[in-house]
Amino acid sequence: MDVAVNFSQGALLSPHLHNVCAEAVDAIFARQEDVRFWLEQGVDSSVFEALPKASEQAELPRCGQVGDRAKPCVYRYGLSLAWYPCMLKYCHSRDRPTPYKCGIRSCQKSYSFDFYVPQRQLCLWDEDP
DSSP, X not given: OOEEEOGGGGGGTOTTHHHHTTTOTTOOEEOHHHHHHHHHTTOOXXXXXXXXXXXXXXXXOBGGGXXXXXXXXXXXXXXXEEEEEEEEEEEOOSSOSSOXXXXXXXXXXXXXXXXXXXXGGGGTTOOOO
């Protein structure tokens, strides 16, 4: 999500935006690929505002480390998938000469996402160091 969307003009993208994102007035974001699509559809470019690039964000402190709530920072969001099916499980038996399918093997995966936030007060829950 590297582009901010102007909420007041969001109806140009979808008539549902005001209902679905009513609580996120200043914090609606989109991917660059989506912005290109909307621009090709004739949406005015003033609806979008480019966010700082990843290299510029790397210089910003984490939100949990910023004292001034009006300063920009980087918010980290972690997501962990504790269990998801990732492959078949094969079992061996004395009765069968070759392995056979006997279930599903599970895996675990964790992700960490960093987002630019124009003001720390938009992510007060990011208090870990």
